[in-house]
Amino acid sequence: MPTCPDDMATAASLFETPATRTAVISEDFADLARIYEPDVYLCLVRRPPVPAIERFVGELLNEGKQIELSQALPFEHFDFSSLLPEYRGLEGHDAWWRDIARLTAAFCDLFETGSVGLRLRTLNQAMCPRFHVDFVPCRLVCTYGGRGTEWLADGEVDRTKLGLAGSKGLSDEESGLILGGVRAMPAHAVALMKGATWGGLDYPGAVHRSPKPTPEQPRRLLLTLDLLL
Template identity: 45%
Template structure:
């Protein structure tokens, strides 16, 4: 008598790292929920970032629309020191163009924020399909490899609910300047497997500058 067919057991999602942009399409692999292009900011870009943060002013720029001159002009108009912003604007525009090309979309949601505290301090997953994050200043986003995750602990805390973090020694952190694609729960076929991550707590007097992009 033949045995009943069983569904294949999905392997734990993996992370992919590289030093060139060719690593980012790895996010389309079924077994990959994090793709990271490692990079360090060059001197001109780092100086441009530092100039914007030297002004003690709130920065929370948001854009949803096409990628082009309008995006660059709007960003420039919202930065504290536009005369020193060219390298930063060019870098963000280039990343937006790459995101639009990779996901074949005409619309990008963009957010550039100065953060004095942890925006999402609890480990969580995103309900969207995918998000690109890059930290221009301060500590990079923290994430967990699958063996360190207790998924029953995700979501709003309540009495008796376990901690989503199984092992504090397993916390990983993206580097400043890294460009990372984080696959969420909204990616078709990735339900229950979205990357678990959180915002780090900035050091006192050292704000973060975070870029986040959503395609479509």
């Protein structure tokens, strides 16, 4: 499955893309379907944490074990209870994997696909520390514990400064890429982000990056779902 690019998708074409685009921020899960609207590049649905899932993920992160799972799976024939079998029986495991199954079902239904690329991993450092656009049509992101993915509003980013070439080696904060504030997805929220290949190549997808860990939140548990090309 694709990982975050560096110099991929650093220049955005505005072909068939509205001049003004918006991010949908909601508490209604049905609003994820608005990702199909031409002027929407990101849909973020806030969800209150489920106490059992929150406790389960907290214990998992405190344990310190590294988790890295990446696989293409057929939704109809995949046993989601097999995720992290070493934690089966721990309070909250059932609620957690059932939530992933629901998100995967919604993702597959929304994009009319029977298979999906699932990635699940714990992180104690920023996986993609620089702002970038994913080289995928669309990606679902959910941080179950720890700091959430950071992103920039469409009108508050200078896309010519994306990537090492555009930034001339400077950090995101120094290069002039960030024209406004850096936003963060809350834990347990579900986001759909259009990528560089939405509807074809050179789509100006959602600009985002992994957050830096803090002493208070040194680790995170991240789920991503990708459309398979």
